[in-house]
Amino acid sequence: MRDLADSVGVPWPQLEEVTTREQYLHAVHTFSVGRVAGERYQSGIGPFLDELTCRGIAFDRQESSHLFIADMQLRPDLADLWPLPEGMTFHLNLTPPFGGPESEPEDDCTEEELDRMVSVLGPLTMNVSWGCSWRGVPDFKNCGIQLCLNSVWTEQHPEPAPGEFGVWVALGSRADWSPAGKAWLRDSGLILGKPQAG
CATH class of the missing domain: 3.30.70.260 (ACT domain)
Structure with a gap:
């Protein structure tokens, strides 16, 4: 995904809410x-x-x-x-290593910080999202990736679904259906499922 992003730094991942018992039990061991x-x-x-x-x-x-x-x-x-x-x-999004009270989703993190964040997520357990500007998309507002683990992404929020997982790619509300957005999807080489509105 980094090859498709058009930013120098690595965006700061944000943990989504804990929606399942399995996610909570994982969080107890880490946070x-x-x-x-x-x-x-x-x-x-x-x-x-x-x-x-x-x-x-x-x-x-x-x-x-x-x-x-x-x-x-x-x-x-x-x-x-x-x-x-x-x-x-x-x-848990204000808990180290995912930041503190002063952290903002727009902050950039280092490779080392990103590695620490990935290490505490655990195998197929927590939901996380991060914003990034996609190379070739003229407007990067609301662009990013949403990783849903043991839940599904439905109309802008995760819903519990133990055993389910998926990755959502957002091109931003202004680029989703534009010619540039369609060209980006075509040229990205990603195999994507059915588009979701919102």
């Missing part, structure tokens, strides 16, 4: 803290937070009028909480 967030008034969120409290989970909360965000210590005995209630998400 120490994750970020849980959700709509405070959505059905099922209150009992979920009560259950965490009953299990002795201590976390820092940030609450706005409708949003709940908490940094939570990862423990193996919490795996039975997956899948999470609808409207609740769990992210």
Whole structure:
């Protein structure tokens, strides 16, 4: 894929949310803290937070009028909480080696940093995406690659599907169906499946 990219640095990969129990169990062995967030008034969120409290989970909360965000210590005995209630998400994307509070998706990483990130992903476990400008595409906004492991990519977000995996190539909303985008797909040599809108 690097041969098709038109950027000097290596884009900073971003971990997508943990959507399956298998992903969480893998994360427990690699990460120490994750970020849980959700709509405070959505059905099922209150009992979920009560259950965490009953299990002795201590976390820092940030609450706005409708949003709940908490940094939570990862423990193996919490795996039975997956899948999470609808409207609740769990992210590891601000956890080293995938960055910290100041990291941005547009940052470039070194080859060594990328190797460290790949080493903690594990075999066919976590979802990850990274942006890149494709050589020959006139506008690189929203360009990149999405790797979905044990889930599938559906309308801009991953959905749990243990045992399923795929790689999505995004040319960006302005280049997807343009002549330049079609030429890029033709000339890339990639064998791709059915295009997905969005």
